[in-house]
Amino acid sequence: MIRTIADLLSVILREELPKLDKSPIKHAPTIGEMYEGLSSEILNRALPDGLGLRVVSGFACNSQGCLSGELDCMVVRGDGEKVPYTDLHVWHVKDVIAVIEVKKNLYSAELRDAFDHLKTVSAIERPYYRGEDAELDDPDRSAAPAVRTFAEMTGRIVRDAEELAALPHEEEAVFRALLLEQVSAIRVILGMHGFKSERAFRSSIVDHLKQNDGNNGFNPTDFPQLIISGGYALAKTNGRPFMAPLVDGWWPFYFSTPENPLRLLLEFIWTRLDEAYGLGREFWGEDLEREVGRTLLSFRATRNDGKIGWLARTHEVDNEALNKLPVTGQWSPAFVEEEEFVLLVKLRQGGEVRFDDPEIISWLESKGIEFDDVRNRLLRTRLVASSGQSLELITKECGLGILPTGEYVAAENSSGRLDRWISRRIEALSKRAPDEGLA
Template sequence: MIRTVADLLSGILRDELPKLDNAPVKHAPTIGDMYEGLSSEILNHALPDGLGLRVVSGFACDGRGALSGQLDCMVVRGEGQKLPYTESYVWHVKDVIAVIEVKKNLHSAELRGAFGQLKAVSEIEHSYYQSGDAKLDDPDRSMAPSARTFAEMTGQIAWDVDGPAALPYEEEAVFHALLMEQVSAIRVILGMHGFKSERAFRSSMIEYLEQNIGSVGFGPTHFPQLVISGAYSLAKANGRPFMAPLIDGWWPFYFSTPENPLRLLLEFIWTRLDEIYGFGRELWGEDLETEVGRCLLSFRAASVDGRKGWEVRAHDVDDEALNEIPVAEQWSPEFLGEEEFVLLERLCHGKEVRSDDLEILSWLDSRGVEFDDVRNRLLETHLVASYGTKLKLITKECQLAILPTGEYIAAENSTGRLDRWISRRIDALHRPASHEGSA
């Protein structure tokens, strides 16, 4: 379904954008209104019916006097305050799902301006969620989604029914960043036209960051979740929906892609709405192809001489190297050895898997296998994480299967993705035999 809607929105943009580009008007505010109007039209088509969501323009506030600058488009829920004699609203930041800054052309100057505008929204959010005003019983504040993302990224449980785990600062900072990503508005810069190459787009962001190294407001949570410049996008790997495991403590945090930008926009907004409202399996369609990001920025939390903050590393690659990276790849489940399959099945049945379980250790020893080797292979699946001596499932719905070929597989199946993959795989196995029989 997400591809179908993305294609629909791309069709609207393809048909309507030339009308705006060719309009005879030279008045800058009117030109801005036209592109914002088209963006609002696209967003209205992107939102599922029946949720009471609206697309408005105006200002975000924290209920304590802080107010953002004027925002082009906000996807909101609940109630806001309409400003007299205008079509603008003031909306509490806790009820803002997404904020979109719209630009006819997005190049370096526009990128910097829009980044600053959205950073002001981020600062209001930080102030609100760190205050005593935020409602702790708000379902958006459940830590479960962030805890799951953290476990996928690090292979460690940050929060369990037994309570919080003791984490070093470097990992605690990542977990708190993920919590802010979960509750904050999805911030998007939407440039209808822009950079002529992906590399030029990447270089502009790197240059902007280098100019602000050490400045407040340039940590991971202040970056927009999505920046679109014509055919190219920069996106955040925050687990909603894109996840990147830590590499030697570094978080591959920002990536570029020439993937359909409207599909990326849908992925971010629908993932957030799914966390709030719960859509079920039908929303995501086949979901058997995944985007491949070209890493742009990596962040790592660090404490040096009593000062805590984020280190950043830019990945500047040439056009040839970028072109060698595919845009997408076919999804497949995790293929397991028999020992991993048995231990994962044990977890799926609610039984414990511990490194000090003598029965498990004896069984693995009889097969000539070390527990640590099996444990490490299971952690690589991102289906489980460690918590002390235990391994624990971190999926919503882990499912295992044995293929007709005798291969062992497992995957998260909350969207039905594994079911669809197995169906295709079995069809592919049967197709040659059927063809030969009919010859």
């Protein structure tokens, strides 16, 4: 469904955008309003019915009365306050799902301006997501999604301050960043037109980062979750929805793609709505194709005199190499061995898998297998993580299957994706010529 709606919105954009581009109006504020209006129309069509969501323009505020800069589009819930004699609204930041800064053209200058403008939202969110706002009572402040993302990224489960303090400092910083990402509004820069190549787009954000080397406001949480420039996008791997495992303490947290930018926009917003409301399996459709991101920026936390900072690493790729990379790929579950499958079944049934369990160790030794090898293979599936001396499932719904070929598969199945994949796989196997067999 998400791909179908994204394609539909792209058609609308292709039809309506040329009309605005050809408009004889030269008044800059009016031109801005036209493109903001088109963006609001696209967003309204993308929101599920029945959730009481609206798309408005105006300001975000906190309980101390601090205001953000004027925002082109906000996806909001609950009640806001209309600014007298205008079409603008003021909405408490706790009820802002997403903010979108709209640009007719997004090049380097506009990128810097939009980047800085969205920071005004982050500034008023701090009392909210740092727990300084005593009036807040919001279920969205649950840390559970961030805990799960961190477990997927590192293979470690963190449930309390003691476990957090025991982490290496670079992992602790990532965990805290994920908590901020969990509760803050989705920040998007939407450029209707922009860079002619993916490489030029990538270079613009790298140049912006280098020009501000050492300045405050350029940590991972300060970057927008999504930046769209014409047909290209830069997206953040904060686990909602995209995730990238840490590599030697480095977080590959920003990637580029020429995949339909509106699909990415829907994925960010719908993931947040699914966490808050539970959209149901039907919203995600087949969900058997995944974006192949091209890593642009990696960050690693450092500690100096007790203060946390971030080192940035850029991943430069020339146009020829980018053009050779696939845009999407077919999703596949984890193929596991019989030993991992048995332990996953035990975990799914509520059993315990401990590193020092003599029965499990003896069983594996009888098969000539080291427990550490099985544990490491299980951790690589991103379906389990370590908690003390135990392995625990970190899935919403752990799906398991045995194929007619005798192969064992496992995957997150909360959207029904594994069920659909297995159905397709069995159908494909059944169409093979009889002499091919199932091997």
